[in-house]
Amino acid sequence: MNGQQGEKGEPGSKGEKGDLGPAGARGAIGKKGSRGIKGSKGDNSKDQRSAFSAGLSKSFPPPNVPIKFDKILYNDQEDYNPSTGKFNCSIPGAYVFAYHMTIRGRPARISIVAQNKKIVKTRETLYGQEIDQASFLVILKLNAGDQVWLEVGRDWNGIYVSAEDDSIFTGFLLYPDDIYETLA
Template identity: 40%
Template structure:
């Protein structure tokens, strides 16, 4: 810093030397008013030394921010195995608006009615018109009360199965003056036995019983008195009867 005051003097000396050299250089035209008093042109002076560098200037003010440039083209999709791990998932988007509900459609046309299943019918009730039927043969209950389908034949006393299934048969009799032994038969085979013993101290007793039989089409069922005792009684004010009906078809 002690030598900085020499810098102006050196610059002034260099300027004067350059001006004198330019006037006295041989072969160079003389400039008016640059001659010395004797009229001779002088030789060029020795160039001066370079001056020392001055101190660095202060930093300038920051420039204004430039405008944002246009976005660059989209880069190629990288390979996650090479370019690094997969980024975190973004936040869920906002829920969209609900769509409008449609109106219910018109009811369809009514379908055609289906076939109605009909259960076959078979039922009968018949009673005796006279007491003590013959033994060893089908009892002919000849007074018909019900005979749906006409599957019972009062002339033979037999019921013939038309619709296969389960049937219920019941026998009711008034017993008077003698005991009774009665068999329920299917195709000539005894399937049930009814018995009532008569007691002389009683004027009359009742005999009732029934059974459920599984029948096939064509099977026949009847009641038959066995033995010498036949106390089955019937008159206008007392009835003995035989009934049967289909419980469930196959």
């Protein structure tokens, strides 16, 4: 026989923590957060620049010496010296050099000289009073202190300029040697 139910007793002591259950299903993607504050301006003092472009003012420059391109079109960093005709490398790296010459009346043999060696030699074989164009572009790896210039060979000096015809020498830094070190 069952008796009457007694009064509710005092709560028992807290039991031990149970085991961690399995991971639940992934929830829905939340709303896009607000835009963060703008960062501070970066340091652009590491931008390294070197470029020049110069024209010739007198036809038929002397052979086997640097051609003095003395009509400066651009030379903000002053790495090209118009009084010597030489580019002076101040930033080691890869450089692009190009020339575009007007040739008149005789052949032209043009050399790009770097590190005191004729790195590139080209020729335009033109005779008579005809006018033609000679162009060339090359990429060179230079160290600080290296010099680059153009020369013509003896008896192969048809480089010409006039009010309607220019002869131009151009060079610029493609990228400095330490570009990958600064990115690392």
